[in-house]
Amino acid sequence: MNPNVGSVDRLLRIVVGLALIALAALGKIGWWGYIGIVPLGTGLFRFCPAYTLLGIRTCQAASAKHPNG
Numbered sequence: 001m002n003p004n005v006g007s008v009d010r011l012l013r014i015v016v017g018l019a020l021i022a023l024a025a026l027g028k029i030g031w032w033g034y035i036g037i038v039p040l041g042t043g044l045f046r047f048c049p050a051y052t053l054l055g056i057r058t059c060q061a062a063s064a065k066h067p068n069g
Contacts, residue, residue: 003046006058013043 005013017040024033042048051057 001045001047003059004051004057005042005046005048006060009058010043010046013039017041017043 017036017038020029020033020036021040023029024031024036046059048056
């Protein structure tokens with residue numbers, strides 16, 4: 001899996017995911033808040049299957065190879 005989620009996108013996904021999970025755990029919103037697991041997971045793994053299907057990539061591709069390899 002090549003990363004397709006950029007830094008800002010990743011941070012937003014993690015924050016929103018944690019917020020939804022916390023609100024659900026505290027009973028502020030319904031059980032549907034546990035859907036926050038999805039953005040949290042995609043943020044942590046830096047890979048979004050939907051982005052692959054849609055051809056979206058928010059991270060920068062490695063344009064230059066490492067000088068030692």
